[in-house]
């Protein structure tokens with residue numbers, strides 16, 4: 532159907548992005564809309580031995596309500612609970628959050644910190660791409676117009692640390708000023724930030740410093756590392772330098788109690 | 801879909817079956833207010849922020865301004881018109897409403913919370929009600945009233961059982 536529409540169709544997920552300013556928005560679109568909600572099989576999520584598999588229509592609320600997710604992957608539930616408010620969580624989908632490609636996407640940050648992989652389906656078959664390799668720039672991603680996100684696989688590796696922190700103007704109902712997801716597992720540290728670059732991104736320089744236990748005695752050390760990881764977008768919500776500063780302080784505050792090499796060094800005078 | 805682009809949709813509205821010929825892209829909010837004459841549901845922002853348009857769809861609160869009617873196909877919709885006033889008297893008596901613009905949405909979210917007290921094991925009332933903005937009351941009246949209504953509901957229930 533998608534290829535029939537000449538790759539011009541817009542898919543309807545939970546429509547919490549698409550229906551804002553409807554119907555004026557409809558006039559901008561190319562005209563063909565395909566409602567995914569009739570495809571029942573896309574809604575359910577399931578637990579496999581190796582991964583939690585979200586469907587292309589699984590909502591934030593589906594995961595908030597899953598006690599097992601709360602136990603095994605709290606970062607997903609924490610991030611989901613900051614998305615808008617309940618009325619947005621009951622409709623908004625994880626796949627829509629990914630495909631909308633906002634630099635402020637909270638769901639994306641939580642999925643990326645857990646090394647999630649997206650599965651894209653078209654007439655040509657199925658393609659899988661790691662979420663941390665999915666975005667190419669502002670609203671640019673490796674998703675063709677004839678592809679549907681049919682599932683998102685979140686590996687069930689256990690994390691000794693995992694959390695999502697959002698610093699915004701209001702807790703709920705605000706597109707985040709900054710959201711950061713932190714995790715540590717056998718794969719190493721993961722730090723994923725949103726709203727500080729054209730797309731949600733891993734802060735690989737910081738991750739490497741943490742893996743190598745590079746002493747980070749004060750916030751400025753993190754500000755410097757982040758300089759090579761993020762390129763904040765100067766928009767009206769806040770300035771670039773401010774955002775990088777906030778991100779550094781949040782990370783410092785979170786990491787200092789977890790890593791003895793972050794914070795004032797013991798024995799130093 | 802016919803040649804005018806209309807589709808036939810059936811849904812359950814406040815317990816009754818409704819059949820409509822509509823543009824699939826019409827907002828559920830407009831279907832309710834303009835087509836079905838249920839004016840209790842209000843439009844505030846039209847962009848998912850304020851919650852004035854909250855209805856229950858298959859039992860959970862959604863912003864009807866963000867729902868294309870085609871996605872309400874086969875669903876159970878409940879609006880403010882279905883709410884039993886007696887159940888809400890504690891809420892409405894507590895200063896939870898002033899100008900009333902937010903009230904229909906507040907009542908729908910509140911009714912949902914009252915139907916699902918188990919939500920309070922994981923969520924606080926303020927988080928559950930955060931999708932309903934109110935410019936007048938400063939929220940204490942809403943939260944206090946809802947807490948009182950839940951208490952009253954639980955008391956009624958245990959009386960009924962005892």
Ligand SMILES: Cc1cc2nc3c(=O)[nH]c(=O)nc-3n(C[C@H](O)[C@H](O)[C@H](O)COP(=O)(O)OP(=O)(O)OC[C@H]3O[C@@H](n4cnc5c(N)ncnc54)[C@H](O)[C@@H]3O)c2cc1C
Nearest residue numbers: 542544545546547548549615624627628630636637680848
């Ligand atoms: C008031 C309000 C507050 C919000 N707050 C937040 C917030 O705090 N944090 C946050 O991250 N987001 C927030 N959002 C944005 C939005 O709710 C999320 O991005 C949500 O995840 C979008 O999902 P959806 O299913 O509603 O997407 P839709 O609106 O249905 O679609 C969004 C885009 O994704 C495409 N798409 C949808 N599903 C698929 C699929 N399976 N395959 C391919 N493409 C697909 C659509 O074609 C469209 O381009 C908010 C929105 C509103 C209105």
Ligand code: FES
Nearest residue numbers: 844845846851865
């Ligand atoms: S009118 Fe729908 S949320 Fe404000």
Ligand code: FES
Nearest residue numbers: 898899934935936
């Ligand atoms: S009573 Fe006026 S907005 Fe809530």
